[in-house]
Amino acid sequence: MAELQGMPVGRHLEAIVAECRAQNSIGGYPARKMFRGFPGFDFAVDFHGRRPATPLGPASGPHTQMAQNIVLAFLGGSRIIELKTVQIRDQLQIPRPCIDVRNVGYNIEWSQELRLHESYQEYVNAWVLLKLIEKLELLGVPAGDPFYATVFDLSVGYDLAGISSPPMQRWLAGMQNAEAAIAAALATLPPAFRHLRHTAIPPNLSDSVTLSTFHGCPREEIENIVQHLISVHGFHVIVKMNPTLLGYETVRRVLHEALGYTEMQLDPQAFETDLQFDEAVAMLQRLQAFAGRHGRHVGAKFTNTLVVKNHERIFKDEFIYLSGPPLHVLAMHAMQRFRQAMGAGFHLSFSAGINKQNFAAAVACNLRPVSTCTDLLKTGGYTRLFDYLKNLKQAMAETGSRTIAEFILADAGGTAASVAAAGEINAGRIVPALVHDPQYHARMNRKAPPKINSHLALFDCITCNKCLPVCPNAANFSLPIGKKSLPLINSLRFQRVNSCWRRRSKSPISRISAMTAAIATPTARRPAVRSSRSRVSFSRKPALRNPRRATASTSPRPTR
Structure with missing residues (x-):
């Protein structure tokens, strides 16, 4: 079973305050959707003698x-x-x-x-x-x-x-x-x-x-x-x-x-x-x-x-x-x-x-x-x-x-x-x-979610922005980087096809994949790839022992 691992309160609070200041969000939850009450309306109810809001x-x-x-x-x-x-x-x-x-x-x-x-x-x-x-x-x-x-x-x-x-x-x-x-x-x-x-x-x-x-x-x-x-x-x-x-x-x-x-x-x-x-x-x-x-x-x-x-x-x-x-x-x-x-x-x-x-x-x-x-x-x-x-x-x-x-x-x-x-x-x-x-x-309620005609490998992300907010554990997050030109690793393995780079084995690689690879492994000589994407997604490793499996394990799960 994929193992989840919590973080101490101190690390949680540091992350919450830093993100709140830098991105106006907490755990990827945007401030514009945070509940702050509605003036003139009282939603409080009685629950075993207590008054939750x-x-x-x-x-x-x-x-x-x-x-x-x-x-x-x-x-x-x-x-x-x-x-x-x-x-x-x-x-x-x-x-x-x-x-x-x-x-x-x-x-x-x-x-x-x-x-x-x-x-x-x-x-x-x-x-x-x-x-x-x-x-x-x-x-x-x-x-x-x-x-x-x-x-x-x-x-x-x-x-x-x-x-x-x-x-x-x-x-x-x-x-x-x-x-x-x-x-x-x-x-x-x-x-x-x-x-x-x-x-x-x-x-x-x-x-x-x-x-x-x-x-x-x-x-x-x-x-x-x-x-x-x-x-x-x-x-x-x-x-x-x-x-x-x-x-x-x-x-x-x-x-x-x-x-x-x-x-x-x-x-x-x-x-x-x-x-x-x-x-x-x-x-x-x-x-x-x-x-x-x-x-x-x-x-x-x-x-x-x-x-x-x-x-x-x-x-x-x-x-x-x-x-x-x-x-x-x-x-x-x-x-x-x-x-x-x-x-x-x-x-x-x-x-x-x-x-x-x-x-x-x-x-x-x-x-x-x-x-x-x-x-x-x-x-x-x-x-x-x-x-x-x-x-x-x-x-x-x-x-x-x-x-x-x-x-x-x-x-x-x-x-x-x-x-x-x-x-x-x-x-x-x-x-x-x-x-x-x-x-x-x-x-x-019979329609299934749409699928893309592509096999997605690690970091080959279509940036649909679904995994970030849906994961119950907030295990995924994004970093805003703006428009940048980044070099592509090992140009012998890739060829330019229209607006994307593809592996010569015909396995597709999106521009964001090239960006991620370039960030991860600097190389001296490589062609530049210009990206119009604004975010790169990663797993929040400190919270999980095995981030890939744990993220998958926390996909839709109603309780029994």
Whole structure:
């Protein structure tokens, strides 16, 4: 497996400040797309008694594994960060590739790619970096403003034996009190930032957990895990549900008949072994009472991925896991049915096929957080988050709303007795219409990304600018160099063909490749190549042990 390696806080902060000053960006994220709030609009929501500044978050997955992941998500406006799932088995061999998002989304991966202690360090580093960004006021917002209010929501799996094991117990306790780790992280700050070494940073990184369990996990096991997390650790707990709650026939009808995804073949056994709807309702009712006795909250998240039979050539596994547009429709139907059974006031979070077009509608259904993954693995990467909040602001302005509560009430016509009741009313209007929305239909999601008729070797870059923002780990970056004339290495190997240089073996080499080679290896006698390109792309080696493989491994990966 490709290995990821984090950097100390000091090196992160040096890079952040230097890039911010030199290029007006952070981790390649341009300042013009950074969320700084919208005057007159308050996006804050309640989350287990805390008030994060927005309901938006990256879902537990590749966008919340490394410290830079979390910083970039924050820059886009995410304020409820669903951290990557951790488990006791932290030396997994994950097949490559493990994610495919050419149109919809499929994956065969699950938990963290780091060791437990490495995941812990990355989350501590991210927490510290967010506080230092606030302290330095790099976004131009005064320190202490509610704009910065951010919540880390843990994600753990997958069975009671693993979660209650000593290493996991220590890990969970460390997330609740990271005082020593925070002090150690601050100690890595270089002399230029010595004045920040004693910054007061809250030691409690999180007081909530979203529980992820194996497909087919028995009801008793899930219930015991939740009770353990509440009674032993004092966490608020959200249980991630599977779309199989809807039942085989309902899922088949929506997926095949309503949306047209007939190529996706379901696994009947998954519907038999997964938690059943009535079981889930009864279990959450018991857990709601249990949590109340301990002064904690429980909720449900919709949904996990949907297991389908492998009909693609990308993966070798018998089954693959669906995300993206079709899952959105299924998850919203499951959410609405579950809320009707549990009551309008029951806490629900959501992550399935969220994008800038449907984010505001999900917020109107009183879901929090509303998180995303698959959409961020498309062109633009983290910068797509800004448009989620921009569209939410527009929807709020159209209803004359200035807060999320006002928006939910106004979207329901202003007649609901409470925000909870209004959210249920809105879902009753929004969810049935989804099957008629073309953006979720198969015919709109079959097109594969365009390909070029060229084999790209190392540094033979077409400068499409897709890999830079899409990589969840910010492992790629560009250096602005302007127009320059650079000599070409070993002219005997290349010949000029129109506006490009080609290898005499007929393997194409772009002008940018020649530039990169010339920079890397000076040679005395060589012809000049004039370039009109303005950027050269490299891998950010300090963050990775094996940059090529690690960059490939962090291609589209929704969580399971």
